[in-house]
Each structure stands twice: as structure tokens, then as C-alpha cells.
Amino acid sequence: MKKLSLTALAVSVALLAGCTSNPYTGEQQAGKAGVYGGIGAATGAVIGAATSSKKDRAKGALIGAAVAGAAAGGYGYYVDTQEAKLRQTLQGTGVQVQRNGDNLTLIMPGNITFASNSADISSSFYPTLNSLVLVFKEFDKNGVDIVGHTDSTGSAQLNQDLSTRRAQSVASYLSANGVAASRISSYGASSSQPIASNASVEGRAQNRRVEINLRPL
Structure with missing residues (x-):
């Protein structure tokens, strides 16, 4: 039951990470970056839980998801936007x-x-x-x-x-x-x-x- 609850928590945080504010631009994440952030958050949640003590696993999952989701989704979205601007500018x-x-x-x-x-x-x-x-x-x-x-x-x-x-x-x-x-x-x-x-x-x-x-x- 605990494992199921932890998995549900990780998935929930991952989904939220895909639509949070981007730390590089302040804008709402979307598209590929939302996927990057969701995957990063899910991975971070599992790692955060695995490296925490039993009583702190939920907290570890949340912290791991937040950090990994912001890193993966944030810069990914930033590069998406920059790439589009460069392609337009250099055409x-x-x-x-x-x-x-x-x-x-x-x-x-x-x-x-x-x-x-x-x-x-x-x-x-x-x-x-x-x-x-x-x-x-x-x-x-x-x-x-x-x-x-x-x-x-x-x-x-x-x-x-x-x-x-x-x-x-x-x-x-x-x-x-x-x-x-x-x-x-x-x-x-x-x-x-x-x-x-x-x-x-x-x-x-x-x-x-x-x-x-x-x-x-």
C-alpha cells in the first residue's frame, strides 16, 4: 500500500511539473518542455524517495520531483523558445x-x-x-x-x-x-x-x- 501511495504521489507531482511556471522565463510551461518536466519530476520523485528514510520518503519524493522537474522542464522550454527565435532570425x-x-x-x-x-x-x-x-x-x-x-x-x-x-x-x-x-x-x-x-x-x-x-x- 505504501509503495502504491508513493507511486501515485510521484505521478501526481510529475503531472503538475509539466504545467508549472518556468523558472527561466516565468511563463507557463507547455509542449515538449511539459513532457521534459513531467519525466524529470517522476524520475526525481523516485530517486528522492529511494534515498530518504522511511518516514521521510513522501517528503523526499516531493523535493526530488520539484528539483528534477524544474531542471528538466525549465531549461528545455527555454531552449525551445530560443531555438524558435534563432530559426526565425537567421532564416x-x-x-x-x-x-x-x-x-x-x-x-x-x-x-x-x-x-x-x-x-x-x-x-x-x-x-x-x-x-x-x-x-x-x-x-x-x-x-x-x-x-x-x-x-x-x-x-x-x-x-x-x-x-x-x-x-x-x-x-x-x-x-x-x-x-x-x-x-x-x-x-x-x-x-x-x-x-x-x-x-x-x-x-x-x-x-x-x-x-x-x-x-x-
Whole structure:
């Protein structure tokens, strides 16, 4: 009977977690985030109960559900909203938006971001970066990791230097325009992380890119 009561409690809290106020935005959770929150709450309830003494199991279930539900549903909903805003903002710019769990990655092809063998941002790309600045200011609960990438042509040192300077150029532009420097990191990956074959012109063009990875702070 006690196990049944505890299970019922966990399910009830899980359902409530799916429709509570979002701790990141203050809005009511819905859609995928409600599912994330419900699953997280149910899992947290079971863990909280299992790790508590017999007399404190109900209390442990409630605490576990509340913490896990807020974490799973809250940031999940935050990323849902941010992803939608980025896709809308970047439509037609050539910048790709990819999502993996609660991490978002923006892929900026080198041919629209920089001139050949240069770390100076192309003037035509400023409007896109300005749009990103506005989104990053609105959604300020995640870190902004900027990574420069090159193809495999040229020396290892040249590629390392170029990829580093390109990442730093984007980082400097964002911070100079109001994105908190404490949120930003940058580094060059040279040609170590290709996303296409370097054996073809098309593949090398895809590998020359800057990525912005958005992750929970």
C-alpha cells in the first residue's frame, strides 16, 4: 500500500511539473518542455524517495520531483523558445541552426563570414551578427562558445592561427556590442573537426566555418 501511495504521489507531482511556471522565463510551461518536466519530476520523485528514510520518503519524493522537474522542464522550454527565435532570425542568412538535446549550435560558413585567408569579418555579415547580438541579450541564460574551423589545406600552424583569430573576431564583435564577456569563450580547432571530406572543393568549403555553441551556464 505504501509503495502504491508513493507511486501515485510521484505521478501526481510529475503531472503538475509539466504545467508549472518556468523558472527561466516565468511563463507557463507547455509542449515538449511539459513532457521534459513531467519525466524529470517522476524520475526525481523516485530517486528522492529511494534515498530518504522511511518516514521521510513522501517528503523526499516531493523535493526530488520539484528539483528534477524544474531542471528538466525549465531549461528545455527555454531552449525551445530560443531555438524558435534563432530559426526565425537567421532564416535566409546561410547560418544553420542545429539542436542536440539542450545544446544549440549555429554553423556559419566561412564564405559568408570572412574573406579568403582573413580573420576580418565581412561587412555583409554584420547585420546577421547584429541580429544574433539581440537574441543573445534576450536569452542570457547560456554560455556562448565560439569555435573556428578550417579545411586541411595549408600548414597546421597557419590553420591553427587562422581558426583562432576568426573565433576571436566573432567573440570580440559580440562582446563589443553588449553580450557579456563572461558568457563568451573562443578557440580555434584548426582542421581537426571536419564535417565533410577535405578531398573535394565542396567538402573543404563546408569545413571552413565558425560555430557558436550555446550551452547551459
